[in-house]
Amino acid sequence: xxxxxxxxxxxxxxxxxxxxxxxxxxxxxxxxxxxxxxxxxxxxxxxxxxxxxxxxxxxxxxxxxxxxxxxxxxxxxxxxxxxxxxxxxxxxxx
Numbered sequence: 001x002x003x004x005x006x007x008x009x010x011x012x013x014x015x016x017x018x019x020x021x022x023x024x025x026x027x028x029x030x031x032x033x034x035x036x037x038x039x040x041x042x043x044x045x046x047x048x049x050x051x052x053x054x055x056x057x058x059x060x061x062x063x064x065x066x067x068x069x070x071x072x073x074x075x076x077x078x079x080x081x082x083x084x085x086x087x088x089x090x091x092x093x094x
Contacts (some may be wrong), residue, residue: 008087011065013041015084017064018090019076031075055080 017037020030038048052074055066065080076084 003017010041010043010051011033012084012087014055014074015039015065019081019084020072031069031073033074035074037074068094 016039017018017032017040024094034048034052037052038045040049043051043067052068056064056074058064063077063079065077065083066074067077068074
């Protein structure tokens, strides 16, 4: 279990947990379910559901950063991967 951090760090952690592993093609082994994200991030269930709701819901300003399939597996979208890339580039500058 990890110590909770700021909102942006938690979002990045969730996106990394659900990201495809080492390839551009998402397959059945990529992604994460709610339980693994909750346990690895050290989040309570209500807080996890709040974050997942925000990340899977597209807005007028941006598309969704996560998608959920019919098996309940969450996967990071291409927009989510771009967000992670820009976040870490910004972190390097600071």
